[in-house]
Amino acid sequence: MNKSLDDSQHTFPTTTGEGSESDASSISESSSASTTASWSDTELMEPHVGYKKVLVTGGAGFIGSHVADYLLERGDDVVIIDELNEYYDVTIKESNLRLLTEKYGEERVAIYRGDICDATLMTELFEKERPQWVCHMAARAGVRPSIEDPFVYIHSNIQGTTQLMELAHRYGVQNFVFASSSSVYGGSKSTFFSEDEVVDNPVSPYAASKKTCELLAYTYHHLYKLNVTGLRFFTVYGPRGRPDMAPFKFIDRVSRGAEIQQFGDGSSSRDYTYISDIVDGVVRSIDRPYAYQIFNLGKGDGTSLREFISLVEKHTGKAANRKILPDQPGDVPYTCADVRKAQHLLGYTSKVSFEDGIAKTARWYRQTYMKNKVEVLPQVEAPTTTIQLEATQAC
Numbered sequence: 001m002n003k004s005l006d007d008s009q010h011t012f013p014t015t016t017g018e019g020s021e022s023d024a025s026s027i028s029e030s031s032s033a034s035t036t037a038s039w040s041d042t043e044l045m046e047p048h049v050g051y052k053k054v055l056v057t058g059g060a061g062f063i064g065s066h067v068a069d070y071l072l073e074r075g076d077d078v079v080i081i082d083e084l085n086e087y088y089d090v091t092i093k094e095s096n097l098r099l100l101t102e103k104y105g106e107e108r109v110a111i112y113r114g115d116i117c118d119a120t121l122m123t124e125l126f127e128k129e130r131p132q133w134v135c136h137m138a139a140r141a142g143v144r145p146s147i148e149d150p151f152v153y154i155h156s157n158i159q160g161t162t163q164l165m166e167l168a169h170r171y172g173v174q175n176f177v178f179a180s181s182s183s184v185y186g187g188s189k190s191t192f193f194s195e196d197e198v199v200d201n202p203v204s205p206y207a208a209s210k211k212t213c214e215l216l217a218y219t220y221h222h223l224y225k226l227n228v229t230g231l232r233f234f235t236v237y238g239p240r241g242r243p244d245m246a247p248f249k250f251i252d253r254v255s256r257g258a259e260i261q262q263f264g265d266g267s268s269s270r271d272y273t274y275i276s277d278i279v280d281g282v283v284r285s286i287d288r289p290y291a292y293q294i295f296n297l298g299k300g301d302g303t304s305l306r307e308f309i310s311l312v313e314k315h316t317g318k319a320a321n322r323k324i325l326p327d328q329p330g331d332v333p334y335t336c337a338d339v340r341k342a343q344h345l346l347g348y349t350s351k352v353s354f355e356d357g358i359a360k361t362a363r364w365y366r367q368t369y370m371k372n373k374v375e376v377l378p379q380v381e382a383p384t385t386t387i388q389l390e391a392t393q394a395c
């Protein structure tokens, strides 16, 4: 039975950008589609109800595999393309795919292993599968690694997204939804991030790649009338979450008695979004083929670092071994997603409190992850950086 969802983050700037009128005018056409004036007047779109075959790129990853699970559960079929790269432990991605095929059967989950930039492979995929709906989650994620190796981000994020939009318009895709990121706000001085802000000051190659995708998306909408929605996720966490991100790392390290670093007095606050809320927002976007929109998807309120650590202690049953360090220069005390636009146009509201989300994630870590992986993986250790930097930037 197919149903729609009609019932119903954070970038943490570490440097500041200098927004200006001339910056604003340079994207005036693209940003005009998401100004408050335009979105509050935009006609609400009725959700498409009925069977869909959805191409989920990055479907072996954290968010993609959860979206695929939801779509399959409600009766859609899913085609996955993922290169299963080694940004983090590949066995986690293989296990995400296995979970889907064991639960729904290989006839409902077509899996292609390869690079979204591979034109031959991608054309074959579109020719054979003819997906009419695209949920594009594949990307190189992570802020700091993008500074170390920008080229892989330009390749997967910019070339990959262009490749997909090119095929999407050639094969008449009805709706193209893609993952942007709250990191586009990285140069902002605000604490409450709204889609209306001019975000022309990305402070990392990762953020710049996501902003570029938003601009290209507008171009494909403008040239070919491709329906495109970009989603700026605010730090997503939950079961099967990325091991390079703070919620997983805190739970992992505190459970194992490893040291975590706390910067400042712990009062700085960030917006963390539980995976089921993100899936809800993604599926609402897939079901509503708006012409061109950018949405924030976050919880919409912040949690202090102090509260975060104490909830991890409570739900792992272990005391955190914390090293308190001075505040990081440039850190802002409070950052949070403004989700009013997503509420208005998608009917999105986050439902999972941070405490419930941490409790569920800690339970998953204990009952599922710990059984298989006792040692933390070397490539996800971050000895040279700070937990707070990870918490604020690794999205």
Ligand SMILES: NC(=O)c1ccc[n+]([C@@H]2O[C@H](COP(=O)([O-])OP(=O)(O)OC[C@H]3O[C@@H](n4cnc5c(N)ncnc54)[C@H](O)[C@@H]3O)[C@@H](O)[C@H]2O)c1
Residues within 6 Å of the ligand: 057, 058, 059, 060, 061, 062, 063, 064, 081, 082, 083, 084, 085, 087, 093, 114, 115, 116, 117, 136, 137, 138, 139, 140, 141, 142, 155, 156, 160, 179, 180, 181, 182, 183, 232, 233, 234, 235, 236, 237, 242, 394, 395
């Ligand atoms: N997790 C977060 O907090 C967060 C926050 C903001 C934005 N995002 C964005 O959401 C999307 C999903 O993030 P995630 O946390 O699930 O990350 P993830 O790393 O778990 O998933 C991404 C998947 O894409 C695949 N991939 C990368 N490049 C590819 C390529 N060239 N060809 C084929 N497959 C490729 C990877 O192998 C991986 O399985 C990404 O676009 C990310 O930038 C995530």
